[in-house]
Amino acid sequence: MKISTNLEYFNEPLHLESGRILSSFKLKYETYGKLNENKTNAVVVCHALTGSCHAAGRYDGDAKPGWWDTLIGDNKTIDTTKYFVICVSILGSPFGSTNPLSIDENTGAEYRLKFPVLTISDVVNAQMRLFTRLGIRKAHAVVGGSLGGMQALCFAIDHPNFSDRIVMLASTYATRAWAIAFNKIAIHGILNDIIFDNGNYDKNLVAKHGLVGMEVGRMAGHISFLSPSSTDMKFGRNYVATDGLYELKGRFEVDRYMEYNASNFAKKFDPLCYLYIVKMMNIFDSTRNYDDLKDALSNVKAKLTLIAFKGDMLFMPDEMKEIYDALNDLGKKSEFYNIESSYGHDAFLVECDKFENYIKKALNE
Secondary structure, eight states, X not given: OOEEEEEEEEOXXXXXXXXOEESSEEEEEEEESOOOTTSOOEEEEEOOTXXXXXXXXXXXXXSSOOTTTTTEETTSSEETTTOEEEEEOOTTOSXXXXXXXXXXXXXXXXXGGGSOOOOHHHHHHHHHHHHHHTTOSSBSEEEEETHHHHHHHHHHHHOTTSBSEEEEESOOSBOOHHHHHHHHHHHHHHHTOTTTGGGTOOHHHHHHHOOHHHHHHHXXXXXXXXXXXXXXXXXXXXXXXXXXXXXXXXXXXXXXXXXXXXXXXXXXXXXXXHHHHHHHHHTOBTTTTSSSHHHHHTTOOSEEEEEEETTOSSSOHHHHHHHHHHHHHTTOOEEEEEEOOSSOTTHHHHOGGGTHHHHHHHHHO
């Protein structure tokens, strides 16, 4: 599989939904496979909240491959011998694209809290600039899960001629109060961490030690990605062998796992970037500029493949079913699959064998 990592600069303004303007911006992206002569075999893959453009393959020295390596590659579900797969680190991401730690050309200083609030539409519009520059006028398909699914839906609504195939997994058309409540724990923890210092933190210090507030928020977020049954199956009531049962700070194995996961995450994911991306997720509402969901979907031309997971407590299957029902009422092509899974929200990253045939079917139609 041919892998290429690139950084594209745009010395041109990007007008944002908020009314603000990014005078210039950059996008980091990764591609797999080869673009055909007619530039019609591109499959756009959209990453989730904490993801990046590194969707597949393995960098030298990496312990793990890209986040969807199970699905993307030669002779895999998204077959890179047939398709040119492209994944872009979204605006606001700490992984290469313009974000709150980028330099504001107007001041010569980092944006920090002066960075504009972004929406999913802004992210998608920026990506469309990149695809236009690459000569990709029409993608073979757009595929994304969770926050990536929001992007996929936005492509279908805002850019209806860009692709005839949209695959959306474990997502929603508007973020509900339940998900916003989970995100609030992280927001509150970060903003009230003394080291955060109203966005003026030492980023090198945070990269080395992390933020306790960020760790707490990550624990809450991680719980929302799982489910009671998957957590019980993985950890049960197992106790850390080196900890005393009657020690106040003694831990269960699930305690140790949460600490480990949160500590690592807080060191590798910038807290300001996290705040901005969570804000982007919270305010996502594809009906905001329309009368209702049917009105928002009225201009959709693509066939939507909607894949939900029964154990998902973050974006519940009923939310995806609403999109399917609205498309049906409009007489538009769509299909809905509610996958039998007790894993939780992250099933779209972990249990690929349960839905890969539906993605393959969508790509082959």
